[in-house]
Amino acid sequence: MSLRSSPRHAARPDEPTQYSATDVPIRTDPISIAVSFRRFWPLTRGDRRWIVLICLFAVMAAIAETVTILLFAELTDKALQAGSVSAFWKPAGQWFAVAVLGAVVGYLGSSLAAWTAERFVLRLRARVFSHLQTLPPHFFQRNRRGDLVERLTGDVEAIEQLVVSGIVGVASALFSTIFFSAAALWLRWDLALATFVLVPLFFVMTRMFTARLREVSRRGRAADGAITAVVEETLVNVVLTQAYNRQRDEEERLQDKARKRLKAAVSGVRLTALYAQTVEVLETLCILTIIGLGAWEIAAGRMTLGQLLAFAAFIGYLYPPVRQLGQLGLTATAATAAAERLLEILDSRPAVTDPADSVPVPVRSRALGTVEARQVSFRYPGNSEPVLRDLSFTASPGELLVITGPSGAGKSTLASLLLRFYDPDSGSIRLDGVSVDQLPLTHLRRNITLLPQDTLVLHDTIEENIGCGRDDTTHRDVVDAARAADADEFIRALPDGYRTVISPGTARLSGGQLQRVAIARAMLRDAPVLLLDEPTTGLDTVAAQRILGPLRRLAEGRTTIVITHDLALAADADRILVLDEGRLVESGTHTQLLDRSGLYATLFTAHPPARNGVARPPATPSEVPWQ
Numbered sequence: 001m002s003l004r005s006s007p008r009h010a011a012r013p014d015e016p017t018q019y020s021a022t023d024v025p026i027r028t029d030p031i032s033i034a035v036s037f038r039r040f041w042p043l044t045r046g047d048r049r050w051i052v053l054i055c056l057f058a059v060m061a062a063i064a065e066t067v068t069i070l071l072f073a074e075l076t077d078k079a080l081q082a083g084s085v086s087a088f089w090k091p092a093g094q095w096f097a098v099a100v101l102g103a104v105v106g107y108l109g110s111s112l113a114a115w116t117a118e119r120f121v122l123r124l125r126a127r128v129f130s131h132l133q134t135l136p137p138h139f140f141q142r143n144r145r146g147d148l149v150e151r152l153t154g155d156v157e158a159i160e161q162l163v164v165s166g167i168v169g170v171a172s173a174l175f176s177t178i179f180f181s182a183a184a185l186w187l188r189w190d191l192a193l194a195t196f197v198l199v200p201l202f203f204v205m206t207r208m209f210t211a212r213l214r215e216v217s218r219r220g221r222a223a224d225g226a227i228t229a230v231v232e233e234t235l236v237n238v239v240l241t242q243a244y245n246r247q248r249d250e251e252e253r254l255q256d257k258a259r260k261r262l263k264a265a266v267s268g269v270r271l272t273a274l275y276a277q278t279v280e281v282l283e284t285l286c287i288l289t290i291i292g293l294g295a296w297e298i299a300a301g302r303m304t305l306g307q308l309l310a311f312a313a314f315i316g317y318l319y320p321p322v323r324q325l326g327q328l329g330l331t332a333t334a335a336t337a338a339a340e341r342l343l344e345i346l347d348s349r350p351a352v353t354d355p356a357d358s359v360p361v362p363v364r365s366r367a368l369g370t371v372e373a374r375q376v377s378f379r380y381p382g383n384s385e386p387v388l389r390d391l392s393f394t395a396s397p398g399e400l401l402v403i404t405g406p407s408g409a410g411k412s413t414l415a416s417l418l419l420r421f422y423d424p425d426s427g428s429i430r431l432d433g434v435s436v437d438q439l440p441l442t443h444l445r446r447n448i449t450l451l452p453q454d455t456l457v458l459h460d461t462i463e464e465n466i467g468c469g470r471d472d473t474t475h476r477d478v479v480d481a482a483r484a485a486d487a488d489e490f491i492r493a494l495p496d497g498y499r500t501v502i503s504p505g506t507a508r509l510s511g512g513q514l515q516r517v518a519i520a521r522a523m524l525r526d527a528p529v530l531l532l533d534e535p536t537t538g539l540d541t542v543a544a545q546r547i548l549g550p551l552r553r554l555a556e557g558r559t560t561i562v563i564t565h566d567l568a569l570a571a572d573a574d575r576i577l578v579l580d581e582g583r584l585v586e587s588g589t590h591t592q593l594l595d596r597s598g599l600y601a602t603l604f605t606a607h608p609p610a611r612n613g614v615a616r617p618p619a620t621p622s623e624v625p626w627q
C-alpha cells in the first residue's frame with residue numbers, strides 16, 4: 001500500500017508540513033502501514049537486539065509446541081493404542097521437559113517484550129513532546145489542547161502495536177505457521193496440501209476488512225481526541241460554565257463526541273468480531289475435511305489414529321497463527337490512524353530554529369541589553385495583511401521604553417518577534433547589534449525575561465515557582481527576591497508559607513499576588529532585558545498600584561520594554577512608542593507626546609492612569625467625558 005496523494009495534500013509523508021495559506025496541519029489522506037512503520041521504526045534504535053532476542057524466544061516457543069504435538073502422537077500410538085504403560089514414561093518425561101522449557105521461554109519472551117514495548121512508548125512520547133515544544137504559538141491556537149493531550153497518550157500507545165508488538169507478533173505467528181506447516185507436510189504432505197488450499201482465503205478476507213477498519217479507527221481516534229478536548233476545555237472554564245448555567249450545553253457537547261466515539265468503537269468491535277467468527281467457520285470446515293479424509297485413510301490402513309490426531313492438531317494449531325497474522329494486519333491498520341495524528345505534529349515545522357552557524361557566544365554570557373528593531377515588517381502565516389510595517393526603534397541598557405497603541409496595533413506581536421517566536425518577513429531584530437536569528441535561541445531567551453499578562457505557574461511550591469528562573473538559587477535568594485517584589489508578606493501569611501503548593505488555574509493567589517510572584521522570579525533571573533506585556537491588565541486599581549513599585553525596582557538598570565494600554569508607567573518612561581496598525585506613529589516622552597495632542601494624548605485622555613498620581617492629568621478636563 002502506498003500513500004495516496006490528492007491535490008489537497010500534495011506533501012509526501014516524509015516531508016515536513018509547511019504552514020500554507022490554510023495553515024492547519026491536517027493530513028487528509030490515510031497513510032499506509034509501510035509508511036507508518038518506516039517513520040517510527042528508527043525509534044527502536046538501541047533496543048533492536050532485544051527485539052531479535054524476543055523473536056528468537058518466539059522461534060523456540062514454536063519449536064516447543066511442534067515437539068509437544070509429535071510427542072502426543074507417539075504417546076497415542078505407543079502407549080494409548082498399544083495399552084502399554086511402560087511406553088508412557090519416556091515420551092511423557094520428554095513432553096514435561098519441553099513444557100517446562102516452553103514456560104521459561106514464554107515468560108522471558110513476554111517480560112522482555114513488555115519492557116521493550118514500554119521503552120518504545122517512552123521514547124516516542126518524549127520525541128513528540130519535545131517536538132511539540134518547538135512549535136510556534138499559532139500551532140497551539142489552531143489545535144485543541146485536549147486533542148494534543150490525546151495524541152501524546154492514546155495515539156502514542158497505539159503506534160506501539162504497529163512497531164514493537166507488531167514485529168514480535170508477526171515473528172511469533174510466522175514461525176509457528178512455518179513449523180506447524182512443515183510438521184504437517186512431514187506427517188502427510190498430500191493431506192496437508194489439501195488443507196492448505198483454504199489458507200489464501202484468510203488473506204483475502206483480511207484485505208476485505210482492512211479498508212473499512214482503517215476508516216473506523218480514524219474516526220475513533222479523532223473522537224477520542226475530541227472527548228479529551230471537551231473535558232479539558234470544560235474543566236478549564238468550569239467557573240464560567242457554572243456562572244452562565246452552561247452545564248447542560250457542556251454535557252451535550254461531550255455527549256455528542258461520546259456518541260461519535262461509541263459508533264466508531266462499536267463498528268470497530270463488530271468488524272473485528274465478524275472477521276474472527278468468519279475465520280472460525282472456515283477453520284471448522286478445514287478440521288472436518290481433515291477428519292473426513294483421515295477416516296478414509298485409517299479405514300484403508302494408510303494412517304494410524306495417532307498420526308491423524310497429530311495431523312489434526314498441527315492443522316488446528318496452524319490456524320491460530322495464520323488468523324493472528326490476519327488480525328495483526330487489522331491491528332496495524334488501526335494503528336496507522338494514530339500514526340497519521342502523530343505525524344501531523346512531527347511534520348509541523350517550528351517557526352524558528354537555531355541558526356546553523358550562530359554567532360559564537362560564551363555559555364551563560366550576559367548580553368549588555370541593547371535591543372533594536374530595524375525596519376521590521378511581519379505578517380502572520382496565513383494572514384494576508386502585515387501586522388507590523390517598517391518598524392524601527394532602539395532601546396538601550398537602563399532605558400525604560402513604553403510601547404502603547406490601540407488594540408490590534410501589533411504590540412504583542414512585537415514581543416513575539418523580540419523573543420523570536422517568529423522571524424520578521426523583512427528587517428531585523430537585534431540584541432547588542434547582532435540579529436537575533438544569528439544567536440542561539442537559548443542565549444537570546446536567557447537574556448530576555450518576559451512577564452506575560454498571565455503568570456506562568458508551575459504545579460509546585462511558591463519557593464520553586466520563584467526559584468525556577470535560575471538554576472543555583474538558595475532559600476535566601478528566593479526570600480530576598482520576594483521581598484523586593486513585595487510578595488514576602490503575603491507568602492508568609494499562607495498556611496505553608498513558601499512551601500505552599502500552587503497550581504495553574506487555582507484560585508489560591510489573586511492576580512496581583514501572582515504578578516508579584518512573577519516579578520520575584522524575574523528579579524532572580526536577572527536578565528539584562530525585561531519585556532512586560534500588559535503587566536497590570538486584569539488587576540484592580542489597588543492591586544495594579546501595588547505592583548508598580550516592585551516593577552520599577554525590577555526595571556532598574558535593565559533595558560525595560562513595557563507593552564501596555566495602562567499608562568501608569570508612562571510618566572517614568574524614558575521614551576514612549578505609539579503604534580497604530582503596525583506602524584510607529586509617535587515617539588517621545590510623556591510630556592512631549594501630550595503636548596503634541598496626537599494619538600497618545602487621545603489614548604491618555606481616554607484612559608487616564610488615576611492610580612499612581614505620577615502621570616500628568618489630561619490637558620483639558622473636558623476631554624474626559626466621565627470626570
Ligand SMILES: Nc1ncnc2c1ncn2[C@@H]1O[C@H](COP(=O)(O)OP(=O)(O)OP(=O)(O)O)[C@@H](O)[C@H]1O
Nearest residue numbers: 138141380383387406407408409410411412413414
Ligand atoms: N497567531 C495569530 N495569527 C494570526 N493573526 C494574529 C495572531 N495573533 C495576532 N494576530 C493579529 O495580529 C494583529 C495584532 O495583534 P496583537 O496581539 O499584536 O495586537 P495588540 O496591539 O497587542 O492588541 P491588544 O492591545 O488588544 O493586545 C491583530 O489584528 C490580530 O488579530
